[in-house]
Amino acid sequence: MAAPVKAPGRVDAPGRGRVGDSPPRPDGTLKVTGEFAYASDLWMSGMLWGATLRSPHPRARIRSLDVGPALATPGVHAVLTHEDVPGAKVFGLDLPDQPVLAVDEVRYQGEPVALVAADHPEIARRALDRIVVDYEVLEPVTDARAVVADPERYRVQENGGIVRHQPVRVGDVDRARAEAEVVVTGEYEVGIQDQAFLGPEAGLAVPADDGGVDLYVSTQWIHRDVEQIAPCLDLPAERIRMTMAGVGGAFGGREDLSMQIHAAMLALRTGRPVKMSYNRRESFFGHVHRHPAWMRYEYGATKEGRLLYADVQIVLDGGAYTSSSMNVVGNAASLGVGPYEFPNLRIDGYGAYTNNPPCGAMRGFGAVQACFAYESMMDRLAAACGLTPVQIRHRNAVTQGSRLATGQIIDSPAPLAPMLERLEAMPLPPVADTSDLRNLPGGVAQTTHGEGVVRGIGYGVGIKNICFSEGFDDLSTARVRLEAIGGEPTVLVHTAAAEVGQGLVTLKAQIARTELGVDRVTIAPADNAVGNAGSSSASRQSYMTGGAVKAACEAVRAELLARAARRTGRGDLSVRNGVIVSRAAGEVATVAEILGDDPIEETREYHHRPTTPLDPVTGQGSSHTQLALCVHRAVVDVDVELGLVKVVELAAVQDVGRIMNRQSLEGQIHGGTAQGLGLAVMEEIVVADGAIRNPSFTDYLIPTILDMPPMRLDIVEYPDPHAPYGLRGAGEPPTLSSTPAIVAALRDATGKALTRVPVRPEHLVG
């Protein structure tokens, strides 16, 4: 069958930018002008529309299910339930335990129960109303801490209980407690944050002549999707061809499957292309969120503020199915006390199964929750020791050669101390110009003309693992083809890596130009006609797919120079600006001449250094590939009578190893910081008895341009010798540190303890 309308095609990368430059994005103009095709724009002649019936209850037994009236609706072509799942009934990112369609019980509000394919989305929606489900409503399990305390009693599914308990044990905490001169404790809570990507889940499934299916979906990891889809459809993986459709943001929320299997089932059943596209409300139920957390911390130190021990319990609520909770717990435990040196540690990280909304991957992945707690603790300790926030952090900062909580030695630069010095030295913003309401808390809603406004300053530090951890080999693959087209050497770069807005599509071209000395680069759509690229998550694609493109380009270059050597009889050749250059003789041939009609194509896999699992009892192990630091200073104005907040400035220092594309990088730091701001002061999925109370952008608020202040950025480059170009993943670290910095600034302004995020106006005036 022909490709759908609005399916992605090859794009020419504009500009001539090499590594370190900031050439324009290939998709930039299209996105700004509204012409970029997102997955929700896909269309195909003769296609049907799929829709999903979802559970209204957080927990219920399905007594009976009658699809008859729905099926009898004119314009309806199929109504499917769990009985129609061709193969395995469950799937999952790390552990297959999530039903494709609910079998006999629903375990979260919004769990898919049945599917409809119809001629028109409205007919499909009407037909959903005609599916008769008899539910026996059960009491939902909603208290993750109760589950951890008594996992046998509160089992929401076969696996349990507790998803994972990861202890970390170092030294002797009890002895250290006896010796500590200063002890501080705190309990902290993080609400459920949503990725709130702007392009809801969407895709198109097209039945293929070979009995397989062609999928066009906005996702984060094509190959892992296919590995999960194939057994459920009872198809060999090679008969599932998946192409990345235009992605409107991801942030972890597309790492789990949403409509992929559903659309494929409907397409295979009806023999017609089937499109599914969630609306905003459905999207809130259609993907996992950031785990909410309850955290109990105790730190002991000398009176000079040198850390002696930490005793920590972190409970994360993953909802009913496993998703990525095991690895989220691993991150929370291994990074539970941040980038500080502790001689004695007792950390217990838990993930619990409940009937609350399902949680999984989101930017920062377990490290965000812990960071809010450990940074709040550092401020508490600073106050107890009479030190400034910067002093206490500086005094205990890790550096190259330090041990993390897991015993892993940091074997590349970790310049936390100099970063803090640079941050503190940055000038502070002036007092607000109150003649413009937009500079004040409340903005043009005019809640103050300056009355009640108090300024506060706070600091936050975060450490994030880059690439997958705990022994996982998250490789990437790139295919690079160099050929002469119209006499001009042209590079085609093909990977399966998801462009989710982060700018990898730009970077791939920069790397190809750098390595091959060629200006013209075309980027092929991401699909599984090429090998696995791993997920666009864990800040890993510049490192991993960047590394794979570099390796494939090096192989192409080697072949090019070998051909040139055969042609010229010289061994001192290099390629520059489309020309083969001999060290001794200068320009000896053009690249196009050497290529002739015979393209060079090479495919390479790239692997990072192996890591090790964490010991299940001690939590020790060199589990992380790379670690990245970001530090923030927040300046806020708080209306202390109304509890309204204006973040005046966010300053950040981040080490990125090597700046690959400054414009993209600054965008990542701005965006990550904004997402951290959202968590600090507004973003929360509010849940009562397992049900979401605010599944809309009317009541799930994300920062606007009047909430996100200008940033002062200082990007430093301490190369990591283990990584391609010395780079360090950069997308997540700013998401960690901006939240605690802002909350610290709010505490500074109000004197309130503020142990829960997001901070609400009630917390600031209560």
Place this chain on the structure above:
Amino acid sequence: MEFLRPTTWDDALAARAAHPGALPIQGGTDVMVELNFDVRRPAALLDLTGVAELRGWDADGDAIRIGAGVPYARIIAELGGRLPGLAQAARTVGSPQIRNRGTVGGNLGAASPAGDSHPPLLASGATVEAESAARGVREIPVGEFYTGPKRSALEPDELIRAIRVPTAPGPQYFAKIGTRNAMVIAVCSFAVALDPARRRAGTGIGSAGPTPLRAREAEDFLAAHLDWDGGGPLDDVVARKFGDLVAGAASPIDDVRGTAAYRGHALGVLARRTLGWAWREHTGQTRREAS
């Protein structure tokens, strides 16, 4: 769903009479959201955007008569000087795109207690001009317009033709609490309008009761206790008492946007502050424009 698109006011009234189940739509900033999310499924939509008579405003004696189709953006740009309270409220509605589409007429039609234009309309004593083909025009004082959550005094065959808002006889201020600094639905809101010549103050409360509310006791208190002739600074005791009376006039609930306790507290603060600004302006200091 039927889509009715009259181009004259008479045709609109006739369509309204013929299709009592039709849902009138102006900017669509409320209606389209409800349709998209399947909250409402009216038999027909009555699109009023083609009716030229609704698109203008004019001065009418001591009042401004605003057609039901005038978008917020024009109120901000064209009426900020004469109707400052309403213009300030309009400035807090949604985003620039929403303000280009949304109308006060639509806000009244929806009659949500959280609608931003209601408090200044209450505070300034506006009237709603409703009309039906059968009975002609009637003027509904805005204080009698709101009859319940998302319910109004409009009859099934009536349409809102215009809103008559008295030209501000004195300082007016509007303030709205939201949990972000733009594009936010009101957690609660408040408007005050002074009429020094008549020694009266008007009030309007939003998002803190089943309907938009007036704080009548607080209005009477100001009428009696403000030093209308003296021109001295606002007595802090008066301001605080006024805040307490406004808070007491509200009947807020706990919901996902905020708690009843916070709403009550915040209304007290907003009432005190807006009165302070109004009084400073009245006593000769420069008023501040919402920017």
